[in-house]
Amino acid sequence: MNGQLGYFFVVVGFATSVVAAATLSLAILTGRRRVLKQALPYASVLAISAIGAFVVMERALITRDFEVAYVARVGSHATPALYNFTSIWSSLEGSILLWGLILAGYIMVVAMRFRSRLTDELVGWAMVTLFVVAGFFFLLMVGPANPFETFNPPPGFDGPGPNPLLQNHILVAVHPPILYLGYVGFTVPFAFAIAALATGRLGEGWFVETRRWTLFAWGFLTTGILLGAWWSYEVLGWGGYWAWDPVENASFLPWLTGTAYLHSVMVQERRGMLRVWNLSLICATFSLTILGTFLTRSGVIESVHSFSESSIGPWLLAFFALVVTVTVVLIGTRGALLASPGQIDTPISREGAFLVNNLLFAAFAFVVLLGTVFPLIVEAVNDDRISVGGPYFDRMTMPIGMLLLFMMGVAPVLPWRKASAETLSKRLFWPAWCGVGAMLFSLMVGARGVAPVLAFGLGGFAAGSAARQVILATRRSGWRGFVGRTNGGMIVHLGVVIIAVAFAASSSFVRQGEFQLDVGETATLAGHTVTYLGLEEIEHAERLEIRALVEVDNKGVRTPAISLYPSGSQSIGTPSVSTSLVDDVHLSLVTLPEDGTPPVIRVTVQPLIVWLWIGGGVMAFGTVLAAFPGRRRRGTDPVSSPAALEEVDV
Amino acid sequence: MSRRSWLWVVVFGIGVGALVVAAIDDGTPRTNADRAYDVANDYACPVCDGQSVAESDVSIAREIRREIRTQIDEGRSDDQIRDFLIGSYPDIDLNPAGTGITALVWIVPVAALIVGAAALAAAFRHWSVLGETADARDAALVAQRMAERDGGPPGE
Numbered sequence: 001m002n003g004q005l006g007y008f009f010v011v012v013g014f015a016t017s018v019v020a021a022a023t024l025s026l027a028i029l030t031g032r033r034r035v036l037k038q039a040l041p042y043a044s045v046l047a048i049s050a051i052g053a054f055v056v057m058e059r060a061l062i063t064r065d066f067e068v069a070y071v072a073r074v075g076s077h078a079t080p081a082l083y084n085f086t087s088i089w090s091s092l093e094g095s096i097l098l099w100g101l102i103l104a105g106y107i108m109v110v111a112m113r114f115r116s117r118l119t120d121e122l123v124g125w126a127m128v129t130l131f132v133v134a135g136f137f138f139l140l141m142v143g144p145a146n147p148f149e150t151f152n153p154p155p156g157f158d159g160p161g162p163n164p165l166l167q168n169h170i171l172v173a174v175h176p177p178i179l180y181l182g183y184v185g186f187t188v189p190f191a192f193a194i195a196a197l198a199t200g201r202l203g204e205g206w207f208v209e210t211r212r213w214t215l216f217a218w219g220f221l222t223t224g225i226l227l228g229a230w231w232s233y234e235v236l237g238w239g240g241y242w243a244w245d246p247v248e249n250a251s252f253l254p255w256l257t258g259t260a261y262l263h264s265v266m267v268q269e270r271r272g273m274l275r276v277w278n279l280s281l282i283c284a285t286f287s288l289t290i291l292g293t294f295l296t297r298s299g300v301i302e303s304v305h306s307f308s309e310s311s312i313g314p315w316l317l318a319f320f321a322l323v324v325t326v327t328v329v330l331i332g333t334r335g336a337l338l339a340s341p342g343q344i345d346t347p348i349s350r351e352g353a354f355l356v357n358n359l360l361f362a363a364f365a366f367v368v369l370l371g372t373v374f375p376l377i378v379e380a381v382n383d384d385r386i387s388v389g390g391p392y393f394d395r396m397t398m399p400i401g402m403l404l405l406f407m408m409g410v411a412p413v414l415p416w417r418k419a420s421a422e423t424l425s426k427r428l429f430w431p432a433w434c435g436v437g438a439m440l441f442s443l444m445v446g447a448r449g450v451a452p453v454l455a456f457g458l459g460g461f462a463a464g465s466a467a468r469q470v471i472l473a474t475r476r477s478g479w480r481g482f483v484g485r486t487n488g489g490m491i492v493h494l495g496v497v498i499i500a501v502a503f504a505a506s507s508s509f510v511r512q513g514e515f516q517l518d519v520g521e522t523a524t525l526a527g528h529t530v531t532y533l534g535l536e537e538i539e540h541a542e543r544l545e546i547r548a549l550v551e552v553d554n555k556g557v558r559t560p561a562i563s564l565y566p567s568g569s570q571s572i573g574t575p576s577v578s579t580s581l582v583d584d585v586h587l588s589l590v591t592l593p594e595d596g597t598p599p600v601i602r603v604t605v606q607p608l609i610v611w612l613w614i615g616g617g618v619m620a621f622g623t624v625l626a627a628f629p630g631r632r633r634r635g636t637d638p639v640s641s642p643a644a645l646e647e648v649d650v
Numbered sequence: 651m652s653r654r655s656w657l658w659v660v661v662f663g664i665g666v667g668a669l670v671v672a673a674i675d676d677g678t679p680r681t682n683a684d685r686a687y688d689v690a691n692d693y694a695c696p697v698c699d700g701q702s703v704a705e706s707d708v709s710i711a712r713e714i715r716r717e718i719r720t721q722i723d724e725g726r727s728d729d730q731i732r733d734f735l736i737g738s739y740p741d742i743d744l745n746p747a748g749t750g751i752t753a754l755v756w757i758v759p760v761a762a763l764i765v766g767a768a769a770l771a772a773a774f775r776h777w778s779v780l781g782e783t784a785d786a787r788d789a790a791l792v793a794q795r796m797a798e799r800d801g802g803p804p805g806e
Contacts, residue, residue, distance in 0.1 A: 237707055243701070374746070386746055386747075387700060391691070396756075439664075440664065446677060448677035511683070513682075573707060590705075590712065
């Protein structure tokens with residue numbers, strides 16, 4: 001029953017998307033504007049069908065309806081309620097279902113938000129684009145990734161439950177939806193970009209309309225990526241949080257281009273320039289979400305996270321090709337309209353800094369993309385199998401990261417149009433002292449090595465620059481000095497600096513050791529003592545958990561564990577972390593005792609880990625502040641022109 | 651020189667000095683465990699999907715880690731151990747080689763960045779010769795914009 005009902009909702013969602021896209025585009029082309037108002041009812045039906053499909057799947061999971069093949073694959077009577085609920089996004093078909101739900105939700109909110117302007121062609125084409133994208137994802141569910149395929153369970157059948165790694169940490173409940181809110185959210189600005197190209201209305205309109213939508217998506221993507229890193233740190237046993245794994249890269253790529261876009265639209269708003277570039281960036285961001293999904297869901301690239309082989313690869317690749325082709329053709333045919341009216345006077349200006357920022361972000365994204373797909377290229381060319389891993393990405397991205405930190409220090413103090421040496425010397429003075437202060441402090445507490453100390457110095461510099469802006473703004477306008485794009489943006493910058501410093505410290509000064517200790521024996525690593533106290537076994541409904549009792553620094557007992565699941569042949573480790581503001585002691589149980597030898601315990605000590613999560617919180621908070629309106633200024637206000645004329649007169 | 655200029659010289663001096671200290675002072679000496687960890691991080695676990703030897707807990711990865719530790723205890727150098735690993739297991743080097751087609755993964759991004767930077771520099775030069783005065787066309791644009799603002803059609 002659930003299978004048929006769910007599939008019904010999926011088919012309705014698909015049909016609605018197709019009919020909506022066809023009707024609306026026809027209405028625009030034939031000039032029957034009133035028909036465009038139907039976007040709202042279409043969006044409502046789509047939302048209802050997406051919610052319906054999701055609820056039916058949850059119902060099937062909760063009632064353990066194994067006649068739905070997906071439930072038979074990821075459901076089990078033994079799975080605890082929470083992880084049973086979250087198992088809906090633990091495998092391919094369910095995660096496409098979540099994608100469809102979130103996309104339908106966005107479309108509904110867009111339709112409501114713009115309901116008074118649905119007859120406007122710009123909004124009309126945006127709705128068409130959104131329905132086309134929704135149609136594609138519902139098509140996946142109708143065909144190759146049907147979540148409601150049926151299954152004939154033998155009597156007494158019980159499924160294996162979700163992947164054991166996806167049922168032992170609460171972050172599994174929040175990381176995927178938040179990441180998808182970010183990932184899918186970029187569809188909205190993309191749709192308006194396509195609409196701007198289709199209507200030829202390429203002025204400021206489209207991206208001003210979608211500024212908050214972009215910010216919203218970006219904030220969730222940022223949070224989602226960091227929660228993923230946190231999950232990896234808390235759940236996987238290796239003690240790290242970022243491995244340049246293809247799935248991580250797939251989420252990071254649109255973040256990089258999206259971040260570049262958030263900065264470069266400001267140039268277009270103020271100076272009317274970079275039209276092609278901004279359109280390309282947002283289209284690239286959306287395409288990269290599709291490409292990333294293709295790379296990680298099609299089985300072409302091996303990754304710890306990727307779901308097993310599936311048949312949706314060619315579909316995603318075809319859709320990616322379609323998106324890129326449409327974008328390129330539209331930009332190509334709009335060439336004359338896209339010519340930018342403005343010019344940039346000197347590189348030493350705010351807009352010059354944004355261009356450098358964009359160059360760096362583009363280079364960063366290029367390195368990540370190239371490194372991710374390079375093994376495929378080499379294999380296609382000469383059948384060699386090579387690996388491109390962490391060491392490559394670290395080495396290539398570190399200089400770009402340093403330059404970005406430097407730019408974060410310089411750019412916020414630069415005025416638009418032109419900066420004099422005097423201005424720079426005055427405004428960068430205190431940030432520079434913050435930078436050397438940070439370097440001296442890091443030397444004092446024992447940091448060595450050019451790269452980390454330079455990173456701390458540049459971090460201090462960027463933080464000083466961001467703090468300067470916020471302090472000046474709050475002095476001028478009180479609490480309003482915290483809100484608005486510029487000030488909220490500076491809070492985001494502070495979050496980035498915190499993360500950059502924590503990243504540099506934890507990756508440069510990580511210490512790891514593996515110990516086989518007898519009961520009562522103590523080992524020392526990086527100033528921390530760990531004492532092994534013995535094992536204990538705990539029986540859960542779905543697994544047997546074997547915990548090692550390990551005392552850390554005589555401050556408390558941690559319990560890294562290994563869980564044995566009857567259904568899976570693999571054993572799953574669960575690390576245990578002793579956290580402080582200074583450093584983390586991460587413990588994981590690598591092997592259980594064999595033939596009288598004690599268990600192997602891996603101890604990883606990394607400084608400043610907790611600041612990664614704090615920095616993420618600061619970034620999210622800053623994003624919210626940036627979404628509030630600051631000082632009002634209309635995009636069409638010719639703020640800069642009079643100043644230029646005066647300068648010429650002098 | 652003004653007082654601030656002098657202080658800028660001091661800031662740069664301290665910064666460079668700090669980097670020099672950070673470069674030449676080795677700090678706490680590296681232990682054998684640190685060396686083993688660094689080596690293990692540079693090689694892919696032969697049977698895993700995208701995990702390094704240091705990260706993976708499957709038996710072959712544990713075996714390789716034990717091998718690295720044993721060889722370090724026996725007094726072999728990092729380079730000797732790296733050669734041994736590459737010779738023993740195919741395709742596990744996470745640092746792509748700098749030869750043949752593989753070298754492109756190192757060269758192409760750097761070349762792209764240089765081309766991008768050159769293009770940006772050329773654009774700045776192009777803009778700087780365009781002149782800075784507003785001409786009649788600009789004035790017309792501003793007038794048109796202002797007119798739109800003060801009662802033009804809604805939309806943009």
